[in-house]
Amino acid sequence: MKTATSRKVLLLVDFINPMQFDGAEDLAPAAIEAATATAALKRRYRREGWSTIYVNDNFGQWRSNFHKLLTECRRARGPARTLARLLAPDDDDLMVLKPRHSGFYATPLQLLLEQLGARELAITGLAADFCVKCTAMDAYVRGYRVWVPEDCTAAESEERKRDALDWIALTLKARISPSTGGRRGA
Template identity: 65%
Template sequence: MGRSAASRPLLQPTLPRSRTVLLLVDFINPLQFDGAEALAPPALQAAAAAAALKKTLAARGVRAIYVNDNFGHWQSDFKALLAGCRRQGGAAAKLARLLAPGPDDLTVLKPRHSAFLATPLDLLLTQMQTRELVICGLATDLCVMFSAMDAFVRGYRLWLPEDCTAAESPAAKEAALQWMACALKARRRASL
């Protein structure tokens, strides 16, 4: 007679080890907020650079995790967000086409600005034995910066590829990158 369901060990899916992880913050984005028109052109440039970097890093065994805002929709899921952006057209659809997650990528929805606040991201990174984060995304001076701050206080080393982030203005982007390089000891250089 077989063991009861309660006594059988639970199958634990294993996450791949990845000492470095590429975080893609808020690239899958409907761009429906004040300032989105100013953000869209540099966001598309950053997404193209991030897509190239993702391909290069994947060839080296670096995993990607998409961390996206749930935009206050508590019953949302990542696939629905991606599909909605594709249907919307315009810059939102272009971003989704440039950086749609692949089958090996992980996805996390976040309720606020930081990729770590009220999400399982730190647990995922711990299980993957991650030590360094490459943070790309939107916007450099908001969600990227808040995510980098939370990563820094958790002891992760940081690389911020300058060409893989975007803000509503070049001045806002540069100020945020300078601050993160100084305060968070983040490396800042181009992606390739």
């Protein structure tokens, strides 16, 4: 079966997340806000015919798969369940598990994006100052146009998020703006 083309692609980084790490309690409220905004953006991308790819940490579980992780998060209590409910994948969404911080490192993401004919990436997710930043950097060096919808990202503090988004805008020439419009950065 041939993969459809999609010049624009929405990447959801680490939203399907058991939220079991130091700092999760600080990240959780902002993560839920970001997931709510991302769900609306995802619906818009879907209406416009663009692809969505979940790029998720494997949390060191080398026998894991995305659907098992999703099931575990749906069964959990608290923010993990809320995130999974807000951003449950549709049947035609794509999934990539990553072993480290960047969605590109040691994953098939680059090949998948090439097959889709992607040129522009909207990078959303957790956390803006780590995995989103690393994924955006790797997208930039591969020649993709990068947009980071600021309301679709979260970090453990607003200051860490703002610092990361400022760095992404300045260094990667990425567009930083709300998912609903407006413009900040390049």
